[in-house]
Amino acid sequence: MFQVFLQSPPAGVLEERCFRSGVFSARSVPVFMMYNGQVRVGSGGLDMNLHFGGRDIGARTLEIVTEMKALEGALLPILHEVQAEFGYVPQEALPVIARELNLSRAEVHGVVTFYHDYRDHPTGRHVLKLCRAEACQSMGGAALEEKVKKLLGIDFHQTTLDGGVTLEPVYCLGLCSTAPAAMLDGEVHGRLDDAAIADLIAEVRL
Amino acid sequence: MTVKIYIPRDSASLAVGAEKVAKAFHTEIAARALDIEIIRNGSRGLFWLEPMIEVETADGRVAYGPVKAGDVSSLLDADITTGAAHPLCLGKTEELPFLKNQTRLTFARCGITDPVSLEDYRAHGGLNGLTKAVAMAPADIVAEVTDSGLRGRGGAGFPTGIKWKTVLDAEGDRKYIVCNADEGDSGTFADRMIMEGDPFVLIEGMTIAGIATGARKGFVYLRSEYPHAIATMTQAVDIARKAGVLGASVLGSAHAFDMEIRTGAGAYVCGEETALLNSLEGKRGIVRAKPPLPAHKGLFNCPTVINNVISLASVPVIMDKGAAFYKDFGMGRSRGTIPIQIAGNVKHGGLYETAFGLTLGEIIDTIGGGSATGRPVKAVQVGGPLGAYFPRALFDTPFDYEAFAARDGLIGHAGIVVFDDSADMLKQARFAMEFCAVESCGKCTPCRIGSTRGVETADKIAMGIEPEKNRALLTDLCNTMKFGSLCALGGFTPYPVMSAMNHFPDDFRPTPLVEAAE
Numbered sequence: 001m002f003q004v005f006l007q008s009p010p011a012g013v014l015e016e017r018c019f020r021s022g023v024f025s026a027r028s029v030p031v032f033m034m035y036n037g038q039v040r041v042g043s044g045g046l047d048m049n050l051h052f053g054g055r056d057i058g059a060r061t062l063e064i065v066t067e068m069k070a071l072e073g074a075l076l077p078i079l080h081e082v083q084a085e086f087g088y089v090p091q092e093a094l095p096v097i098a099r100e101l102n103l104s105r106a107e108v109h110g111v112v113t114f115y116h117d118y119r120d121h122p123t124g125r126h127v128l129k130l131c132r133a134e135a136c137q138s139m140g141g142a143a144l145e146e147k148v149k150k151l152l153g154i155d156f157h158q159t160t161l162d163g164g165v166t167l168e169p170v171y172c173l174g175l176c177s178t179a180p181a182a183m184l185d186g187e188v189h190g191r192l193d194d195a196a197i198a199d200l201i202a203e204v205r206l
Numbered sequence: 207m208t209v210k211i212y213i214p215r216d217s218a219s220l221a222v223g224a225e226k227v228a229k230a231f232h233t234e235i236a237a238r239a240l241d242i243e244i245i246r247n248g249s250r251g252l253f254w255l256e257p258m259i260e261v262e263t264a265d266g267r268v269a270y271g272p273v274k275a276g277d278v279s280s281l282l283d284a285d286i287t288t289g290a291a292h293p294l295c296l297g298k299t300e301e302l303p304f305l306k307n308q309t310r311l312t313f314a315r316c317g318i319t320d321p322v323s324l325e326d327y328r329a330h331g332g333l334n335g336l337t338k339a340v341a342m343a344p345a346d347i348v349a350e351v352t353d354s355g356l357r358g359r360g361g362a363g364f365p366t367g368i369k370w371k372t373v374l375d376a377e378g379d380r381k382y383i384v385c386n387a388d389e390g391d392s393g394t395f396a397d398r399m400i401m402e403g404d405p406f407v408l409i410e411g412m413t414i415a416g417i418a419t420g421a422r423k424g425f426v427y428l429r430s431e432y433p434h435a436i437a438t439m440t441q442a443v444d445i446a447r448k449a450g451v452l453g454a455s456v457l458g459s460a461h462a463f464d465m466e467i468r469t470g471a472g473a474y475v476c477g478e479e480t481a482l483l484n485s486l487e488g489k490r491g492i493v494r495a496k497p498p499l500p501a502h503k504g505l506f507n508c509p510t511v512i513n514n515v516i517s518l519a520s521v522p523v524i525m526d527k528g529a530a531f532y533k534d535f536g537m538g539r540s541r542g543t544i545p546i547q548i549a550g551n552v553k554h555g556g557l558y559e560t561a562f563g564l565t566l567g568e569i570i571d572t573i574g575g576g577s578a579t580g581r582p583v584k585a586v587q588v589g590g591p592l593g594a595y596f597p598r599a600l601f602d603t604p605f606d607y608e609a610f611a612a613r614d615g616l617i618g619h620a621g622i623v624v625f626d627d628s629a630d631m632l633k634q635a636r637f638a639m640e641f642c643a644v645e646s647c648g649k650c651t652p653c654r655i656g657s658t659r660g661v662e663t664a665d666k667i668a669m670g671i672e673p674e675k676n677r678a679l680l681t682d683l684c685n686t687m688k689f690g691s692l693c694a695l696g697g698f699t700p701y702p703v704m705s706a707m708n709h710f711p712d713d714f715r716p717t718p719l720v721e722a723a724e
Contacts, residue, residue, distance in 0.1 A: 072506065073468075075488030080430075080469055101488075114490040114647075115471035117430055133392030134587055135623045137637070138550035139578070171474060171591075171641065173431050174395040176623065177253035177548065177555030178218050186433055190221030 060085060061093040065100040075101060075111055079118055088119040123166035124159040126204040128152075129183040132169045135176035144180050147194060151201050165204050209242045209287040210262040214317070216249035216402050217434040218395065223274060224257040230278035231259075242287065248403020250317035251557030252304055260299055263289035269296040304554060304573065309535060311543045312520045313396075313559045316403035322441050324449050327406040333451065335525030339414045340459035347418035348374055351521060353529035355541030360386055360477075360514030361589065361618040361694075363540075363607045366521075369511060372501035373419040376509035381421035383412050384486065384505055384512040387428040387435070388470050388477040391590025393621030396545040397515035399557055401428070401435040404519075405442035406451075409465065411518035413456055414525055415511050416463035424465035425505070427482050430472055439467050474645035478693045479512045481647060492647045493693040514619070516545060535561035540606045548574045550623035551583075567601035570624060581626040585710065587634075589618025591641050592698035594705035595631065614705060616698070631710035636664035638702040642695060652687045653696025659683060660703065668716055677707065677714060 064081045068074050075097070082093050089112050098108045112118045130145055152160055152167055159166040175181035178190030184200055192200075213219075213228045228244060235242050250269075252258060258271030268289035270281060277294060284292040296302060310316075319326040327333065339347050352367025373381060385408065389397040401408060412424045428436050443465060446452045454462045473491045476482045480494035483505050504510025520542065524532045533541045540562035546569060548555050553575035570576070570586060577583050585595045594615035596603065603609055610617050625634075639660030646653045660683055666676045684700035691697040707714050 071466075073486050073488040076471060076485065077468065080471070107489075110490055111488065114492075115473050117470075117472035133641075134591060134634070134637070135393045135550040137634075138623055138625045138629065170431060170472075171645070172390055172392045172394075173217075174389060174398040175218050175221050176393045176395055176550060176621065177552075177557075178221050178256065179550060181221060183431075188217050188221040188434075190218060 057086065057090050057092040058096050061096040062100070065097055069100055075103070075108070076115075079112060079115075083118060087122045091120070124163045126165045126185050127168060128165055128200070128204065129168045129170040129173075130156075131171070131173050131175070131179070131181045133172040133176075135172070136180040139179040141180040144192060144194075144197060148197055148201070151198065160205075165201075207241070209240075210245055211242055211287075212245050212247045212260040212262070212267070214249045214257060214259075215246035215321070215434075215438075216256075216317075216399060217432070218253050218399075219249050219256045219258075220434070222256050222272070226275040227257050227259065227273050227278060230275040234278050234282055238282065240282070240287070245320050247319065248316045248321050249399060249557075250299065250305060251313070251399065252302065252554070253556045254554050255296065258296070261286050261289055263287075265289065265298070267299045269299040269302065270294045271296060304556065304558070307573075308559050309543050309561055310559045311523045311532070311535075312407070312516060313400065313404070313545055313557065314523065315407065316400060319404065321403050321405055321438055322445060324406060324445050324451070327404075331526065332406055332522070333410060333457070335522035336410045336414055336451070336457060338525050339417050340457050340461055344374055344418050344420060347414065347525070350529050351418070351524060354524045354532040355529075355536070355539070356517065356520055356524060356532065357540065357607065358514055359516035359520070359544065359619065361391075361616065363617070366513060366517050369501055369513070370415065370419050372499070373421070373509045373511045376502055378509045380423075380506070380508045381419055382505045382508055382510045383415045383419070383421045383424035383465075383518075384479075384483065384500075384510055385412055385424065385426040385515055385518055386477065386479060386482055386512055387426050387432075387515050388474075388482060389432075389515070389619065390429060390474040390477045391592075391619050391621055393549040393587065393623035394547050394590055394619040395549070396547055396557060396620065398432050398435050400515060400519050401432070402438050405439050406446065407519045407522055408439070408515055409442060409446050409451065411521040412465055413452065413463045414521050415513065415518060417456065417461045419509075419511055421509075421511065422462045422464070424463065425486055426465065426467045427470060427476070427486055428467055429470040429476075436467060436469060443467060473647075474641075475647045475693075475695055478695060481693070483510065483512070490647070492649050493695075495692060516619075537561070537563040537604065537606055538608055540608070544605065544617075544620050546605065547619075547621040548624070549621060550587075551577045551579055551626050552624040553578050562604075562606050564605050565601065566596060566603050566605065566622075567598075569605065569622065570601065574622075574624065577624060577626040579626050579628075581628065583624055584627040584629050585625045585631065585634075585706075587623045587625070587702060588621070589616040589701075590621055591638060592616075592694060592701055593618050593621075594701040595625075595634065595709060596705070597709040599709070614701070616701065631706040631713040632664060632668055632716065635703045635706040635714075636661055636668070638699055638706075639664060642699040646695060650690070650692040650696060652690035653692070653699070656683055656687045656691075656696065657699060660687075660699075664703075667714055670716060673715060680707065 068078050083089050094108050098105045156169045173181045175190045180192050181190045255271040257273050260267040260269050284290050315330045348370045356366045357363040452464050456463050476485045476491040481491040485491040500510045500512050535542050543559050545559040587595050639657050642657035648654045663676050663680045667673050684704050687696045688700045
């Protein structure tokens, strides 16, 4: 169970609507919460990424869908855009997409849940994707995986309690000749050894 | 005179620090007020030397690598602009044995040109194939591709020309060209490299396919794990459109062709062509039963050519130099060249384009230089996560579709992952099943449920629980999956499992755990 500690909620955030939250090590009683759209308050105010409560997910989704629905096979591009906007695909977006594309909600739900990329909740401030595929295994990927999990104190698909890092597996980044490889917030890193991965993690845990 | 220095922008180079090197060069050049132009090229594919920079000299390009940001100052002190000596100097790029012994047809420009310069592309023979194609009858283009002997480089090895002919002959007012750039196989990166290093060659190949079959629209389905390739391809399509290579009048001809880049969403199974089509249509990436073939009823039920990146990127050189030129390379029914990707635990990992026919041993030991760790090579997996593990005893197998099939293996997308003797083949077999379970689309039972049962059975063998019985069960399960699955995911997962079990039986006989003393 998570416990909610709200220090002084940013304007526009309704405390009772915070649905997921965590508490953490650091000095300043950092608050991490996820609210409606996407509220992330990091320790010391780093990487503040606030989308405030007044924002209407439905309305913004409608704008995205209206702009993109003329594409042939528009659903995946729309979902990518929605995720880029909110950091995940919010439940509230699904009925809007379904209505506009003349699909059932079940169909949209089916697509969202089929693909590994679409998330139903926000990530931490950083996303670390670690390659688990064979080429990386051949270069000690499994040991590296254990090391990362230990350093972060989490397993795959989890976020550190301070909301700093989400760890995800990925099956091949195409960096098989510079294995083992990882991707941190869209930036690629290869030939990772214990020292290099420790540096990466230190960077995101600042 | 301005000196040109090439620093790769390929994501494998970026992964080992090319961006920092480029920044250091920019800073130093500005500080020293030098007359140097930095060009961000694709990679030459010698990844153990990346970041490998090149300096253009009167004598040709000279390579230095692997360069760290901290080396930049000393490189400039040594006056590398003249190709001067330095501990990191590798000599002339073209003379590096790994590069010199290759036959680069599809990757002819990769690493040489600026990927997003259409002028550079033209100056190095780009658009010659398309220029010829726009003046030809569609059936003649198809005949040329058929005669070249080009087979699908995605793994199935189906003759490309025959696929195109089926679409050309199919009735339909709308037809599509779909490029399968969902390169999910571990150990493969040829698609990524060409899209990042020479994107126009894919655009040219797809446009030729469009003209040959009467399709006016193309899609590249590019996996989301390749953000750099997505950016480069998107930029290149934009440039091509502005330059009239794409659009209502291709190179000023009566042919119309345009294309879009679409991003996948992390599902491995979408590399299977019918799942990919469903995904492009905005559906779950679930495999379709065949027939109907995509060539008859593909994207949105229209006749569709669906080809791998390398198949399409090989078409321009075939059109430019002729079917006979291309067909001259290779062996048996495997014609032309294949970009072999040497990866994993290997000393000299990289991309090696060559005619079919080299033996596995030559590729691993001579070209790849053995394992990176220096330990003996135990096994290689050829063809991605669905490819067989080959032991050293099979290293005399020539790189050829039929020769691999005869030994219960597959070339797939020509990726080779090398493992040293620390690899536990039972673990690798278990991983193959685990991967299939994670990525199964769920449509057919052998794949959806068989993969999970496979993981459990492998675990039982590892724990020493009725090993004899469980090995027989695993074999039986593999047979069911192989013959009962709808597509290659479930159908080929038995390859790595069975090959591991057959070639490395000792790993499947772990010492039973000794009960802990009370």
